[in-house]
Amino acid sequence: MPETPAEYAGRVTPEQLRTVLVEAVAETTRCAQQPEGAVLRRADARTPGHWHSTIALRAAAQSGGDPLEVADHIAEVVRAHPDIAAVTVTGPGFLGIEVRAASLLAAVTALIADPEPSSDPERSDVPESRDADRVPAVRAPNEAESTVWGVDAQLSRRAVDANPAYLLMRTHAHTRRLHRRAVAAGLPVAAPDAAAEQLDAVDRSLLVHIIDTPATADRAVTAGDLRTLIAALDELSRAYLAWTGDHEIVPTLDHDFTGLHAARLRLVVGVTTVLARGLRQLGAPAPERM
Structure with missing residues (x-):
């Protein structure tokens, strides 16, 4: 696996963002741990890379402080x-947090460098061995079990995107084909840090999908919830295919290579990594070509 470039050394996943918030609470209040009931949730698709948190309200309730004052101190x-690009305080003390695009891209790059899940799905930031037996596996269903995939037996044999097994494998093959084209064209593997800030809202939305999917997949595998695992991978596949239809990843002969092209190639490799990981968890192949 490629090493994580130095320019992507800093990264923020949702789990790491929770740690940043808990440390800020400890620094500004008497709460040494994450306040009970605090919520961190992703903002809507119009503002990818943004999260909302109730941690200031919960910390204020536990410490007896004024919620707005506590929120202002935590935000500072x-x-x-x-x-972190920006933090806003709204309402009675809600925090709005924007993560830098470069940090989101760094999280994807780190995932590419170390794609296998940890032994504890809740600690996705802890590097683990890449041995295949560390990847939780759910056996892919046979024809009689095809309803688990949300399709009937007849559809499960068809090469159409409505068949989720076919869609996941086709999307993986698509990412590999696009990567081969980029390498053949001489597109650089690494992108300058500043290029991440050129990524548009759809790019950043795909970044968040790539970051979120492995944790969702690991929780689903632990729970034996095949449907949720398939749904998460299906959502990532469809987001990727829609993205490639609207964005230039490999420049044409009329355009020069830019940092933005290189940054988008990292997204392609990130999708490849997450889909290959998920297909292994399903016990299904990750084809290079289809």
């Missing part, structure tokens, strides 16, 4: 973090 600490 979190703003100083190098991977």
Whole structure:
């Protein structure tokens, strides 16, 4: 696997963002741990890379402080973090946090460098061995079990995107084909840090999909929930295919290579990595060509 480039050394996943918030609470209040009931949720698709948190309200309730004052103090600490672009305080003390696009891209690059799940799905930031037996496996269903995939037996044999097994494998093959084209064209593997800030809202939405899917997949595998695992991979596949239809990843002969092209290639490799990982968890092949 490729090593993580130095320019992507800083990264923020949702789990790491929770840690940043808990540390900020500890620094500004008497709460040494994440306040009970605090919620961190992703904002809607119009603002990818943004999260909302109720941690200030919960910390204020536990410490007896004024919610707005606690929120302002936490926001001031979190703003100083190098991977955070902005923090806003709204309403009675809700926090809105924007993660830098470069940090999101760094999280994808780290995933590419170390794609296998940890032994504890809740600690996706802990590097683990890449041995195949560390990948939780759910056997792919046979024809009689095809309803688990949400399709009937007849559809499960058809090469159409309505068949999720076919869609996942086709999408993986598509990412590999696009990567081969990029390499043949001489597109650089690494992108300058500043290029990430050129990524548009759809690029950033795909970034968040790539980051979120492995944790969702691991929780589904642990619970034996095949449907949720397939649904998460299906959603990523469809987001990727829609993205490639609207974005230039490999420049044409009339265009020069740019940092933006290189950054988008990292997204392609990120989707490849997550789909290959998920297909292994399903016990299904990850084809190079279809």
